[in-house]
Amino acid sequence: SREGGYGLGREALPEEIAAWDIDVRPDGQGLPPGSGDVMTGEALFVERCATCHGDFGEGAGRWPQLAGGFGTLDSEDPVKTVGSFWPYLSTAIDYIHRAMPFGDAQSLTADETYAITAYILYLNDLVDEDFALSPETFASVRMPNAEGFFDDDRDVTELALFSGEPCMEACKDSVEITMRATVLDVTPDDGLAPAE
Amino acid sequence: MSDRDPPFRPDRRRLLTGAAAAGGALIGARMAMAQTAAGTPDPAIVNLPPWTRYLGDGVDARPYGMPSQYEAHVVRRHVPWLTADPISSVNFTPLHELDGIITPNGLCFERHHGGIAEIDPAQHRLMINGLVHRPLVFTMQDILRFPRENRIYFLECAANTGMEWAGAQLNGCQYTHGMIHNVMYTGVPLRLLLEEAGLKGSATWILAEGADAAAMTRSIPIEKAMDDCLVAFRMNGEALRPEQGYPLRLVVPGWEGNMWIKWLRRIEVGDQPWGQREETSKYTDTLADGRSRRHTWVMDAKSVITNPSPQAPIRTGPGPVVLTGVAWSGRGTIPRVDVTLDGGINWHRARISGPSLDKSMHRFYFEFDWDGRPLLLQSRAHDSTGYVQPTKEALRAIRGENSIYHNNGIQTWAVNEAGEAENVEIS
Numbered sequence: 001s002r003e004g005g006y007g008l009g010r011e012a013l014p015e016e017i018a019a020w021d022i023d024v025r026p027d028g029q030g031l032p033p034g035s036g037d038v039m040t041g042e043a044l045f046v047e048r049c050a051t052c053h054g055d056f057g058e059g060a061g062r063w064p065q066l067a068g069g070f071g072t073l074d075s076e077d078p079v080k081t082v083g084s085f086w087p088y089l090s091t092a093i094d095y096i097h098r099a100m101p102f103g104d105a106q107s108l109t110a111d112e113t114y115a116i117t118a119y120i121l122y123l124n125d126l127v128d129e130d131f132a133l134s135p136e137t138f139a140s141v142r143m144p145n146a147e148g149f150f151d152d153d154r155d156v157t158e159l160a161l162f163s164g165e166p167c168m169e170a171c172k173d174s175v176e177i178t179m180r181a182t183v184l185d186v187t188p189d190d191g192l193a194p195a196e
Numbered sequence: 197m198s199d200r201d202p203p204f205r206p207d208r209r210r211l212l213t214g215a216a217a218a219g220g221a222l223i224g225a226r227m228a229m230a231q232t233a234a235g236t237p238d239p240a241i242v243n244l245p246p247w248t249r250y251l252g253d254g255v256d257a258r259p260y261g262m263p264s265q266y267e268a269h270v271v272r273r274h275v276p277w278l279t280a281d282p283i284s285s286v287n288f289t290p291l292h293e294l295d296g297i298i299t300p301n302g303l304c305f306e307r308h309h310g311g312i313a314e315i316d317p318a319q320h321r322l323m324i325n326g327l328v329h330r331p332l333v334f335t336m337q338d339i340l341r342f343p344r345e346n347r348i349y350f351l352e353c354a355a356n357t358g359m360e361w362a363g364a365q366l367n368g369c370q371y372t373h374g375m376i377h378n379v380m381y382t383g384v385p386l387r388l389l390l391e392e393a394g395l396k397g398s399a400t401w402i403l404a405e406g407a408d409a410a411a412m413t414r415s416i417p418i419e420k421a422m423d424d425c426l427v428a429f430r431m432n433g434e435a436l437r438p439e440q441g442y443p444l445r446l447v448v449p450g451w452e453g454n455m456w457i458k459w460l461r462r463i464e465v466g467d468q469p470w471g472q473r474e475e476t477s478k479y480t481d482t483l484a485d486g487r488s489r490r491h492t493w494v495m496d497a498k499s500v501i502t503n504p505s506p507q508a509p510i511r512t513g514p515g516p517v518v519l520t521g522v523a524w525s526g527r528g529t530i531p532r533v534d535v536t537l538d539g540g541i542n543w544h545r546a547r548i549s550g551p552s553l554d555k556s557m558h559r560f561y562f563e564f565d566w567d568g569r570p571l572l573l574q575s576r577a578h579d580s581t582g583y584v585q586p587t588k589e590a591l592r593a594i595r596g597e598n599s600i601y602h603n604n605g606i607q608t609w610a611v612n613e614a615g616e617a618e619n620v621e622i623s
Binding site for chain 2: 005009010011020024027075078080088091098102148157162163164167170171172175176178180184
């Protein structure tokens with residue numbers, strides 16, 4: 001760095017910042033003005049989203065499931081949806097507005113984004129069918145897994161355990177193979193070594 | 197008949213080069229051709245090959261050179277069943293075909309969430325806004341006028357080896373460990389750009405955002421942003437490849453690849469993290485009790501033997517074998533790698549060759565004489581903090597099998613009497 005900087009770049013205009021700065025924080029900072037209700041959201045969802053995500057957010061084919069999965073996070077196969085897993089409502093609004101529909105990003109208005117998000121909340125039994133999502137009602141929605149996250153604790157839980165001089169000689173009596181990738185046989189054929 | 201008569205008739209020559217052009221499938225056969233019966237002259241020596249007799253291409257034929265046609269099998273590969281579509285998906289670096297520590301640009305694995313953005317650099321802008329004294333817009337020309345740094349770092353996807361949490365699944369280090377590359381970046385320290393805008397006292401986080409169809413975003417603490425992050429425009433000396441973020445990407449040394457925002461268009465400065473999709477729904481690590489770690493940024497020490505491996509069996513029979521692999525740590529350098537041939541009963545110190553750089557790949561070798569009996573190969577990296585790469589069992593004991601990301605467990609290859617290697621787990 002140098003004193004006074006390099007004098008490079010120019011000041012960003014308010015219109016430019018508004019065009020690009022569309023992010024929404026968990027505390028609601030960045031929420032665009034607007035509103036959308038569940039019923040409006042259902043129609044939009046069927047038109048813009050259901051091909052991939054299913055009429056009820058159940059997910060078509062391999063596309064992501066958006067609703068359900070409650071009580072599965074500690075199971076063998078967690079089903080992570082907006083309802084069962086996402087900690088913040090802001091994330092759904094932000095992401096739908098920013099990146100959905102897949103292949104036609106940033107084509108939804110703020111009202112449409114609120115409506116579709118309201119419908120996804122309804123599919124997850126988190127709001128009633130007469131609910132309208134807006135900056136005013138944003139804080140009234142409780143996300144079930146809001147307390148399900150904690151900051152990286154590897155420094156405390158793992159680093160000491162995984163440090164120190166390891167065994168180098170006669171470390172165990174015997175070794176058995178317990179699992180083989182070739183039993184599953186899911187590796188693409190062309191990835192293997194050239195035939196002899 | 198003169199000594200200089202062509203050894204092959206033209207049709208014979210065409211047949212040979214045509215067959216060889218089939219590439220990888222014939223490597224074994226070509227190697228076998230070198231084995232000649234005792235006392236029989238080797239045709240590769242006594243016959244005059246076409247490349248020795250006839251002229252090759254001139255300097256005007258290959259303005260941007262490509263690898264030999266005989267290396268056509270050295271490519272990125274993808275696994276169709278891993279993702280719903282190939283747009284928001286990943287492919288894999290062919291680690292088993294590479295050596296040294298630098299990944300060639302064309303082989304660096306790709307991970308996109310909205311496909312490859314093809315950006316005209318004249319139309320690209322970088323904005324800095326939020327808690328700054330002066331929100332700024334930079335053109336690429338502006339960026340190129342700041343002081344630069346050159347640094348070699350690994351970029352590892354947080355999901356590298358993620359398919360292996362529940363057990364041995366994919367058969368090849370390209371698939372199990374190939375969501376990684378290691379290149380030299382040329383770029384501007386992010387700190388200089390933030391200082392140009394002037395941070396306000398309350399600035400504690402940044403949000404980096406891409407210009408692609410996913411408008412990828414991640415929150416990064418300001419300490420990291422002001423420490424060693426780069427805004428890079430070159431990799432291995434040339435402009436970034438489009439699939440690696442051309443014309444501008446964020447470099448976040450030692451931290452999970454998702455944070456290395458490609459097609460970087462905006463840095464927002466704030467006073468708390470943004471809880472974006474890629475740090476809540478994704479890139480959080482769910483433990484067995486259903487709770488999830490978040491902000492698991494750093495990539496821990498890890499290694500893998502690249503040869504021998506399932507895609508690179510021992511073809512030469514008993515005798516000298518060059519065992520080699522790569523090791524890296526997001527916490528520093530790799531002063532030591534141990535390898536075992538017997539599944540961890542006895543370990544040996546491998547030899548590290550090449551530069552040992554902070555948060556970069558390291559190349560290790562262990563030469564041994566193979567007696568032709570089955571082997572259980574593993575490598576174990578030590579990093580400069582004293583951390584020792586754990587077994588998969590040790591990780592699963594703490595995290596369970598559903599954390600998806602950050603699998604740095606020790607990899608085992610079982611080599612049979614024929615020299616073929618397989619991805620296995622062992623007791």
